[in-house]
Amino acid sequence: MVRLAGRLRRLCLLAISVWSLATNAHAADVTVLCSQALKTALDELIPHFERASGNRLVATYDTSAILKAQIETGKPFDVVVLTPPLILALIQQGKVVDGSATTLARTGVGLAVRKGAARPDIGSAEALKQALTRAESVAYSTSGASGAVFAAALQKLGIADAVKARGRAIPSGLTGDVVARGEADLAVQLMPELMAVSGVDVVGPFPPELQSSVVLTGGISATADKARAEAFLAFLRSPAAAAIMRARGLEPG
Structure with missing residues (x-):
């Protein structure tokens, strides 16, 4: 009430x-x-x-x-x-x-998994690094503002080539839709964009040291x-x- x-x-x-x-x-x-x-x-x-x-x-x-x-x-x-x-x-x-x-x-950039899937720890830079490198594929936007934040985070972590080699670059639309369809393990995009997809569970925002509003x-x-x-x-x-x-x-x- x-x-x-x-x-x-x-x-x-x-x-x-x-x-x-x-x-x-x-x-x-x-x-x-x-x-x-x-x-x-x-x-x-x-x-x-x-x-x-x-x-x-x-x-x-x-x-x-x-x-x-x-x-x-x-x-x-x-x-x-x-x-x-x-x-x-x-x-x-x-x-x-x-x-x-x-x-x-x-808002900030976050990470999501397919609904019901195990949620990785992303509470620190090292934890996020492990989550991204262990995933078989990561869906990320190439035209949205989140793409620039994600690219900078990958550079800081030193895993840009490794993640992008098996990534799913999305020129437009919601990366969460790709994960909901089972075409990628992780979705990276702005938090409201991840929250808009019913077929995913939002793990949370990137840790502060890798975040950019x-x-x-x-x-x-x-x-x-x-x-x-x-x-x-x-x-x-x-x-x-x-x-x-x-x-x-x-x-x-």
């Missing part, structure tokens, strides 16, 4: 937050291109934003690098959520409004209705939205 009451309070807060941010009476689509790290949280938040604002949110999810490339080739959007360097590059190209960059959340930043298109876009970003920074983000493996702000 306590848990249910807390959830109801959060949902009420969401409705109040969005209602106060609604900018006009004319319904419109708000197109959002979003890093897939935010997908599970945003899927839960979208209905509350739509009911209270009267606008329809149309979201497309992929890795930050792929979304940036799509914007550069002309894909329309109102709000984009990517890593800070990519937002900055889009600002410099005039595709994102200068001054609109808003830090929304941060990935920041998710929102920006507004140069062609967007600025008031609607700002209202949506403000909604994502509301206390109630923050509670849902934490439950999905993200640290708000």
